[in-house]
Structure formats: C-alpha cells, structure tokens
Amino acid sequence: MVNFIILFFYSFKYAETTSTYLRKSISYYEGFIVQRNLDIPKNFLDTLFSNLKKKIFLERFDYNPIPQYLQEKVKSQVERFDTLHLERISDILEKEFVPEIVKILEAAKEVRAKEFVSSEERVNFLTTKAKEIGVTADDIEKVLNAGYIFVPFINDYSLIREKDLIMVKLGGGIIWYHISMRFSPPKLIPLVKKSTSSFGVANIKKKGSYLWGGRSLSSEEYTQYSAMNAFLKNLEVLTKEIPEFRLSSDIISTYGKEIIFRLGNKEGIKVDDKFNIVEFYEDEKGIRKIKNVGYCLVSKVGNNKIDRNNYSIAKRYLGKSEAGMTLIERPRLPIDILFRFVFLKEEWENNFGIDLEFDYNIGRYFYFSQFFTTFNLMFGPEKGTDTLEIKEIGFGLIKKFNFYFLSLGMEGKGKITNDGIKPEGKGILEFFLLPDLKLGTKIGYDGEINYGFHLNYNPPTLPFDPFAIFRGLFRL
C-alpha cells in the first residue's frame, strides 16, 4: 500500500517534469474481479468486458497480447478473490504475466524504440549523416519501462424495479500496475486505482424492444447497456487523466491564437479535444512548479501516422500561449450540458421555460470541429397552474465557430410542443467563463421569437448517458 501511495505521487511529479508523451504498452487481465454477493449476469459481464477493451485500448497505447492459456491460469487464481487484494493480485500477475510481457517487449523493443527517438536525435550525426535510425540504449530502456497491466473490477451492481421503471446501477473501475524493469527480475507495482459509477433507466412498458447498435434489447438489457455506456465513457476519461497516460506535447510555434504541436491521429487525438497550456516556473525558493496559463481546443488533427512531421493545430480560447510551453490533455466527455432560462411567447400566462439541453459533439468523429447533435427538454409552468410540465422536446444540429473566447453558432431543430411539431432556427452567442463553462444566449424563431440565457458545461464524467436515459424514460 505504501508502494502504491509513493508511486501514485511519484507519477504526478514525473508528469510535471516531462513535456512530451511517450507511448505506453499495455496488457490486461481478461475478466473482472467481482465483489462477493453481486449477482451480475454472466453475458452482461462478457459484453461489458468486450466494450471495455474497445474504450481502454486507446490509440496512444501499444498492446502486449497475453496468450490465452496464461489468461486462463491467472483467471483460475484471481476468480477466488471477492475483494480487491492489490498486493495478492500483483503477485499473481507478476508471476504469470510479467515474464511473457518482458519477452514481448524484448522482441518489439527496436520497432517501438523508434518512437522514442527524440527530435534532437533525428538531426544528429548518427541519423542525418550515418543514416541510422538513431535508436539508443536509452530509447530501448524507455520501451522496456513503458509496460502496464490493467485489471478491471466491479464492486457495485444492482437492478431495481419500481412501478414501470427499471434501473441498473453499476460501480467499478480499473487497477493499473506498472512493470518496473529497474528490478531484476522485473516487478509489478500497483500504480493507481480509478473507479466510477453509473446508472441506466428504462420503461418496461415499451412495446417491442429497444434498439442498440443494431441489436434488439429487452428493457432490462437496455438499462444495463445504458449504465454500461456511461460507465465506460467515464473510465475512458479517467484513464486519460492518469498522468502517465495523459497526452502532452511541446508547443512548436504559435501564430495568433493558433498553436502548432506534435501530436496527431497516431495518438488518437480528435478535433475539439481540450488541452491545458502549461508553463513551468520557479518560485522564489527556486522550486519548480507547473501552472496552467491557457486552454485550447484542437482544430486540425495532423496525420502523423504517415508523416511524423505532420503537426496538429489547436486554437487557444482562454489565457496565453507561446512556443515552448507545454500542452497537457484535458480529458472531457464529448457532451455539453446546457441549463437555459428561456423567455417564451408573450401571450402565455407564465412566459418562461427552463430548458435542459444535451449537445453531443459528433463532428469530432469526422474531423468537423464544433458540430453537435442536440436534444432538449423544456419545462415550464402549466397553463393556469403552478406545476411544471414538459413544454418542448427538441432534436437538432448545431454548428459553432470559435473566435478566441467567443463562440458564435447556428442551430436548426425540430421540436414537439403542445402546438404540435415545429421547426426552429436559433442563433447562439457564448463566451468562456472557465475552461469548461460558457455563458451564452440563444435567440430562436419558430414563427415567433424566443430568447434565453444559458450556462454550458462540459463535464469530465457523468453518472448516466443523457440520451439513453431519455430514450429509456420515453420508451423511444
């Protein structure tokens, strides 16, 4: 445990002194350690694990596949645990997995070490004149020291039925171990434990089944999938937040608000990914510290799979930036949550509404910056009463254009109201108050003008998937 704490803090300190992300290679225990007395369906666990792999196998990692017979061997030993014995799990993995991983790393070290040849090594005598690849013993050492293993666990699962609703709660996380080659033989050291929880809801009265990724699901399965989706997205963000795995890069140059940096699609960055702009500084005692001095959004992703000098571009939206400063990833969910106060039609008795809106950034999947699908639920006082009712359910598309801390946008949507289905166009003006918080206004026209003010928050994690919850509740 002491080791764990020391390494945990060491890892943060290390992150302060490095400025460029070095690729890591990961292996995993194929299965979950499930806490005693949790009654989780086997097929759900299998689905959860296969989806977990998709989420955690980030492009910033290389993979060290473990042969199936070793997985089985470890499984038979680990399955006996019903609580998280970090040290005991570590002993088993160290005995069974580490020798195999070392073999894999030994075989792959030369290829992977090419990644670690620094920019200055690429222009020295060895690489330019002697035409060597420039891999040094230090580069190989980095490869051998970049091995990690993760073990997923589940410590909470419950299925609750109440009236027409069914709800699944899911809690768990991942334990990360580092393979330290500083010892002979190499040792497995617990690095960090990340955990999260989520829930999913569905209405059991739905006629027919719920559709999910081309599959038909029962209400119970749908709630499991809904909880799983939020759970995995959170785990992805939490993994990205681990200092060792957090992408970072020096700023090569700046041009106005544009920042050119050395990461690209090889590391899996996408448009609208956020980065902190940090600067190292010395305090009066000469102690080196790190400070966030700005924030930026990726606007163009460089294809560094083909050409490693194909750099990416980010746009600063807060603070300052300068060549030589460092970008550090700021992992966030690709969802914006808007809480909006809306002024509605004049003739209504209580002419206001409270709008809850969820904007999914879908543009990042096809390199189209600041492009969202949106759905919203607007609540307002029922005519003639003080009780709140749903006044509007809307679906639409948003495109925004960022100019430093200002954001201008257009929204087109269709909405279901008490008056029937209507199209609506909106103009958006927002500005960043904080790195993840914007204050803004929208003016809409659906035959009549409405307007409102909103706060827009981009969260790191959410305990639920808003759209899945919405579908579950409204039997869509």
Added chain:
Amino acid sequence: MRKIKTLSFILFSLVLIIYCAKKPMVPATGEATFVETYSPAEVVILATGVGKNLVEAEKDARYQAVHFVLLGGTDPILQREEERVKFNLIKENILNKDSVVKFISWEDDKYQKRIKLSDGRLKISKLMRVNKRILTEYLVNKGVIKGVEEISEEIGTPFVMVIPQVSKDESPIEKLATSFLHKKAAQIIEAFLTARKYNVSVPDATVQINELVSALAEERKIKEDISYLYALTIGSDIYITFTVDITSGRYGTRKASVGIRIYETTTGRLLGTETGYSPEVQTTSDQVVLESAINDCMDRVLSRMTNYWKDDIKYGLQYKIVIKFPTGIPSERLEKMQFALLDMLKEGVNKSKENIVSERTIDLIVWAKRDKFPEARSIYSYLKDRFISVFPGYTLSRITLNRKLLVCEVKKG
C-alpha cells in the same frame, strides 16, 4: 521657473540616455555546453538564454552559443591573449544579439528547458548548431586570428601523420592494413585534418623506419614509441596516435570510445589528449559509432593543434638537428668544433634548445625563420659552408635529411 524647466529638461535627457543606452553585451546566464561535433565545420551547443520574453531569451541563447564557441569551454577559437585583444575591438560586429544568428546554421524547434523565473524573466535552453567555419573565416578576414593559410605562408603547411597506437609487439602499419576499423578511424581523422587544410600522411608498408632515427630514439630512451620513429622518418610536424575500442552496450547496442593523442614530432612532446565517446546506439555497423566517437573529440583535438601551431609561429619553423663526431679528434679541438657549431646555429636561428651535447653527438631543436631556412636542407647548407671555412680539413656530411630532421656527421678531409 526657467531654472526648473532647464533642470527638468536635463533630468529628462539623463533618464532618456540611461534608458536608451546600449546594454553591455554579456550573456545573461553564461550557460552553454558542447554537445557534439556535427561535421568538420559545425558544432552543436546546448545554450541557455534569459530574457524578458521569448524573443529576447532566444536571442540571448544564440548569443550564448556563439560566445561559447568563441571564448568558452576548454578549446575556444580565441585562446591567445592577442587574439582576445583584437577581438575586443570588433566584438560588437560579431557578438551582437541581433546579428549573431548568421553564425547559427540550425536551431532545434524544441526547447530542452523553458522556465519562468521568479523575477518574471524567461529562461530557455535550446540545441543550436554553430557554424564554426564561417565564424573562423570571419575572424580571419577581420585579422583577429590567423587562418591556416596564413600560418602556412609563414611556416609552411603543417604536415601531420596519423597512426594507430599499438602495443610493443605490434606494428602500426600492419594494424592499419589488417584492422578495418583502425583504417577507417585514420580516414575519418584524415577527413577532419584535410578539411582544415593540413597535409596529412597515413604511413603505409613502404615506409621503413630509418635505422639512424631508431638509434637516436634509443639514445633518448624513447625507442619504444614506434609512432615517434615513423613521424621522424617521414618528417611530419605533428603526429596523431589513436586507439579504438568498440564494446557492446545495453540491450544489444554498440558503443565506441576513441582516444586521440597529439605529439610534436621533433621532441615527441605530448601536446594534448582527448577521448571521444559515441552514444550506445543500435547499429549494424561499428563504423557508425566509431565516427560518432571521433566526431565527439576531434574538434578539441584540432583546436589544440591549431593553437600549438600558432604558438610555434612566433619562433619560426622547428627542426631537429643531430651532428655526430668521429673518434680520434683531440678533445680540445672537438670541444672547439662543438661550440663553434652551436654558435653558428644560434646566430642563424631564432631559438634553439639543446637536448644532448656529448663527445660523439650534438642533438638539438632549432626554430628558424622560414624566409631564411625554409627547409632542413638550407640549414645543412648554411652549417656546412661555415664549418668548412672555420675548420679547414674537416667537412660536414649529410646522413639523413627530411623536412624536419637533419642528421649529419663531421668528417676529416
């Protein structure tokens, strides 16, 4: 009121002058480190600069890199006092933070270090390649230092022999013929020397050590230094010996270390020793690490050599002269002859240093002006003519004569 106005004007002018005065051109940090010799013309320096902003800090780092090559480290371009004095007169033309960039041939786009100091200034460290050749040529053109051509005009083109250092039982010539790496090392050193316009010789099997030279060396108890014997036989001004060691590094990498020594031929005096190391690198060819290791130290070796050469200019060309005397000359007469010969030499040359003066031999080093004695043969001719006129019935006869060495004997008749 008028007084107040005048005083205010003076005060304002003073403030303006102080503010606008050119800041003294001293690097803010003084931090710079030699990284590698990239090519015979360029060196890579890790320079640190400090400034109120990034632009100023970068300017300071460039300034610092060039300042280091000119005046810093163990082997700067400007080593001699008179060079530094001359340099101070034109310092602002070269060490100007705005124009120093012309001597930088490459700058890394990555900062090795970038840190904001507690006083608000920015400190950066960056790799830079300084074009030492352009810098040297500039200084030569400005008359601050002497170029190799200029030195050559005064004392002839320096002639350097390159040979591997071997153990007692080995022959360096055989080593060059049989060991590919030693041959390659000699070639790489040769490339550096020819790039600096030195005449280079790597002896081959056709060179036979002069027996007399061998005997001389034995007399001076340095017979075991076979490189010295070769250098004297060939008549080089300087000779360079080298050792090569290539080992396996961590994780199957290769690493080379090279030891280079420079000697003055006439005396066998060690002028400098340098060791170069390559990084532990993954390579299929040992030549690559070998060249990297030589690159690591060759610039310093050449710097030592050039400075030695410049020092030697003051006194002229250096020759080793050995005069042998036959038996049967009465001791009084012999002593007269020896003293006379030594006086003749001292009259003709700038400086001399006696190594051995015995009954049978005089062994000395002389420094002579090039216009008077451009080669050892002219000293021989000078001595012979005078000796015959002073000691009729005796003559001087040549035994060995090459660029640097004159061995002759006194004969009756």
